[in-house]
Amino acid sequence: MKIVVGISRIFVGVLFIISGFVKLNDPLGFSYKLQEYFSAAVLNIPFLEPYALGIAIMVVIFEVVVGIFLLIGYRPKFTVWSLLLMIIFFTFLTFYAAYFDKVKDCGCFGDAMPMTPWQSFTKDVVLLVLILILFLGVKYIKPVFSKLGTTVVALLGFLASLSFAYYVIMHLPAIDFRAYKIGDNLQQNMELAPDAKRAIIDYEWTYTLNGEEKVLTDGGQGPAEYDEIIGVETKEIQAGDLPKIQDFSIETQDEDLTSYFLEKEKLLMIVAYDLNSAEKKGMAKLKSLSDEALKKGYTVIGMTTSDEATKQKFKAEYQFDFDFYLCDEKVLKTIVRSSPGVVILNKGTVMQKKHWNDIEDLKL
Template identity: 65%
Template sequence: MKILVALSRIFVGVLFIISGLIKLNDPLGFSYKLQEYFSAEVLNIPFLEPYALAISVLVVIFEVVLGVFLLIGYKPKFTVWSLLAMIVFFTFLTFYSAYFDKVKDCGCFGDALKLTPWESFTKDVVLLFFILILFFGIKYITPVFSKLQTTVLALLAFIFSLWLGFHVLEHLPVIDFRGYAIGKNIEEGMTIPDDAQKPIIEYAWKFHVNGEDKVITTNGDYPTVDGKFVSVETKIIDEGYQPPIYDFSIESEDEDLTTQYLSEENLIVIVSYSLEKIEKAGAEKLKALSERALKMGYKVIGLTASGADTKAKIKSTYNLNFDFYLCDEKALKTIVRSNPGVIELDKGTVKQKLHWNDFEDLKLPKVN
């Protein structure tokens, strides 16, 4: 039992720290996932949506801290009980998500590792097994260092987690796992290879045959049945290859300009997924940023999911000298974790990406 507890302690502690740090690297992204869980379509607790970011930060800090506590043996009873409560809750959440097919990705490892709902549930069941070993063998969890050293390490883990969460919210994630990371090409990210795995879709055809309803299942072919067709339902068995980027576009009121702007050199793109929710301090920096870029020979555009009236209002309020085009809100939230944020594109390749707090750090050497 002592050996089992030691192995479980290492496995659970390391996994909680890794999972927590990945999410703590991007707490805003995890908050978007929580909003999805809180929505009326999933858990139907929309009153929690405004608090998603605060909950996100608290949960991921707690996750990292518990992992450290477990490894160093700090307050074993509190740590193991907390781990058990957390894993029971997340096991329920992932089972609910998988069984009712509500959320396609639990966000357990952020954008670093995508898990299907059933994979997430399986992961949580495995973790629950090892945490139960810790629960029943709690007397074998002893401090690795002296009492003072253990307390200091526990405090440092909490302070570091708190600092990292604050830092990435005020700037950008330290590591960008998304398809819009610096160096990635957006057009390439939207391309599906010729040899990519195709989606597998099951079709359930319902016919009225001899006074009774009969259902025939195929992979797409219309069945030959001597009866009256009633309806057909589809079920995705395997989604096949999913490109890293699938919902990006640049559209005006009457045309799609995606290809045009992804072929542009020296393009500065101001990103605001919602102009209604734009940070005032960031919006006030946009005029100076765009003027500096234009003066150095760059083309400047904006991307938002907001409507025409709001775009006109923001442009007038802040005396902006560039136009906003339309893009999907989810895509804009993925591009940059800042509202507003800025990216530099060169023929579709992301060269720079900055939070509005760091607009002054945007490098703009003069171009022809």
């Protein structure tokens, strides 16, 4: 039992630290996932949506810290009880999301390792078993340092997690796992790789031939002879790969200008998914930045989901000499974890990306 507890302790502790750190690297992204869970379409607790960021920060810090506590043997009973309650909640959440097909990506490992809810549920069941072993064998969890040393390491782990969370919120994720990271080409990420796995779909045709109703299942060709096609149903046998980027666009109300702008050698893109909720201090910095960029030959555009009246209002209020274009809100939140945020592209390749706090660091 002592050996089994020791193995479980290392596995669970390391997994909680990794899972927590990946989300701690991008707490804003995790808060967007929590908002999805809180929405009326999933758990129907929308009153929690405004507090999603605060909840996200507390959850991921606690996830990292409790993993550290387990590895160093700090307060074993408190740690094991915390792990057990967390995994019971997570297991319920992933089962609910999977069974009712409410959420496509659970967000357990952020953008670093997308997992379906069923995959996440399976992972949580394994963790639940291991944590139950720790619960039953808690007496075998001993501190690896002295009492003072264990307390100091535990406190340092908490302070380091809190500091890191503050840093990435005030700047940008330290590690960017998304398809809009520096060095990525958007056009390439919008296309399927040549060796991509294709979807396999069965078509079930119901038809009549010589007055007799028949059913044919094939890959989509349909019956060679028939009197009348009554109906056809499809069933996905194997899901196909998808492009890394699926919904990115740069549009007006009348025109799609995505290809046009992605061919520009010097494109400065200002992203604010909702102009009304964008940070005012950040918006105030954009006038001088955009004016300097225009002088140096950049094409400057804004990206938002706000309506035309709001766009014109902000353009006049801040005296912007550039226009705002439309894009999907989820995409804009994915491009840069800042509102406003700034991205510089060269023929679709991301060259620089900055939080509004770091606009001064942009090199034009």
